[in-house]
Amino acid sequence: MPRWGMVIDLDKCTACQACTVACRAENNVSFAGLNGYRRGRAIFWNTVIGRVEGEFPEVQGIFIPMPCMHCDHPPCVKVCPVGATYQDEEGRVLQRYERCIGCRMCMQACPYNRRYFNWRVQEWPDTFALYRNPDPETQPRPKGVVEKCTFCVQRLRKAREEGRPIGSDYPDGVVPACVETCTGGARYFGDLDDPESIVSRLARSPRAFRLQEELGTEPKVYYLRPGQWEPET
């Protein structure tokens, strides 16, 4: 059984936000509009946050793209009163939209704020509705439930149905939309349980770190520290 994980090389990331856009298109993430965005209602399964490190004049801005961390010990799963969020056998943290009661306890529990609530009925302005992903697993979520990144669970399912390989280890391997679209080639996806996979090897790199590792959540999204780029990786 694979244990899916992701590695993001912060040296290759240009903070172009293509991952965010690809994710929205692939997973039918709804529009909040400018007003909704300003009121904190926008949904971003993937987002990019900025940090400033160092002290003036030696400052450096770093950008951190954030999908769901798909923790091995997910605090969100622990607190769900109805089992609407769960970890599947491949280590992904998924959401049962039809069971969620909208209490938002999981959102409070997530130390990465990677969960989003449907504050209102999802909308697609103008012709955007025509470009929605028809996959049954990405259909618009009803209002009042929580949703989140799934590591593009539907892409992996289709790959298995069609007998195609999965992961960045194969030239034609199926990967989540954010990995596929990444303009800098900064993202890698694959099986962390396979010691020879690209993600396993990168996760063992001295540059590798995870966000808020000290919390013991064991995220399966690894980052490679910026400023130490090695062309061969």
Added chain:
Amino acid sequence: MERRNEPVDPRLIQPILRTGAGYYLLAAFLSAVVAAGLYVWIRQLRLGLAVTGMNHPVYWGLYITNFVFFIGISHAGTLISAILRVTGAEWRRPITRAAEAITVFALIVGAAQVIIDMGRPDRILNVIAYGRFQSPLLWDVTSITVYLLGSITYLYLPLIPDMAILRDNLPADAPAWRRRLYTLLALGWHGGPEQRRRLERAVGVMAVLIIPIAVSVHTVVSWIFAMTLRPMWHSTIFGPYFVIGAIYSGIATILIAMAVIRKVFHLEAYLKPLHFRYLGMLLITFNALWFYFTFAEYLTTGYGGVPHEMRVFNAKLSGEYQAAFWAMVFSMAVAFVILLLPHLPAPRRVRLPAFRPGYALATAGTALAVALVMVSQNVSGATQAGLAPSPALTRLLTWLLVVLLLGFGVSVLPVLRRNIVVGTVIAAFLVDLGMWLERFTIVVPTETRPMLEGYTIGIYHPTATEWILTAASFAGFALLYVIFVKLFPIISIWEVQEAEEVIPQMVEKVKGYLPGV
């Protein structure tokens, strides 16, 4: 013992039978507020929680604040009718019913807040169908359900003899439905020794059982917060801190209810200054406990100085939540002074001219004017028009306000001192206000400062929907109470009557403490 023909003080039954125009006016007003709440709630169901000010990452707002507050004041009943009963405090007798009714209604209104807050209230039964006991929310569902059922039982059991009294003492022209209702609820009570023995036993058992349940309720309410990793929620003292606050606000609420009942139904003979004095002492005790817990919590956080906790800490003490935080501290401190006044020795030869009602009016009026000036300077229109107040002026006005309020406080001191009921009730209002603010400053500021460094800072402005539903919750609570006093005696008739029989027992008991016997 046959109690059927024992004369009943008509003052205790009058509130049920005589209904004035004021009652209908109040009931209509409260119903109107509740109806407004229902309207905005239905609108919220249709449009989603987007009609509230909640957002990413402030996932919970006023609804959860109200939830914690109402579940908190539900601890009034447990304290008065269970703890005081178990410890044999005889003065509790006229208050038990009023307190236990607060418990039941506060629990109903508190539980309703959760349903208002849910994104999918239509799926509430999933909690039973798929309930997971690993989730703190399920601990709450279980604990609050048990407490509600237990409290209803505990409200009903001591009501049985009173139902029989009403059944037997109803005037001939009383409506038939009342007679049927009381006959049904009296369960054939005739006050025989076996019935009394069984009732005493059942009430005794419930009184003991309800105490750990009540403690568990507010403990698990706090654990909703404490079990997450969020800064200033993830605290080990949250359980006891919330229970203390709950009983504290519960006592304050029962004091307000008592004062209203006493005034409206002319029950001064039953709810005496003594009761206000005793409950006021309990309120002082819990005030001190509350300050102790608050101090311990904030000192530990501030001294530790963990960066993600300090962000929340500073937001509360000196950031955008400072007004709410310091208003809370101020309310509690003033309540403490007011409550302590009657217990201090009378100042001799103090002839300060400040102790005059005229000065009180003057300072209060000026303070109000200053406050209005400050508010008008802060309205968004003025800020946008470039008329934002200078920080120096704001600071000056704030100090002026503080001085004026202090002056007001000093000039009303003798009044509060002389009238313990008025003083205690003002303190109780301040305590309830302070406790609501405490719940708010616990729930919201933490959410605005996510733990993850670099993450967006949250902003939360409650919308009209949330304020209307908050008002409707308070009105609904009052409405349930107003309906209750019209159907049931708000002072437990048989328990007060029984007090006479207890006097010889009490004398014997006290003699038993002495070495001579």
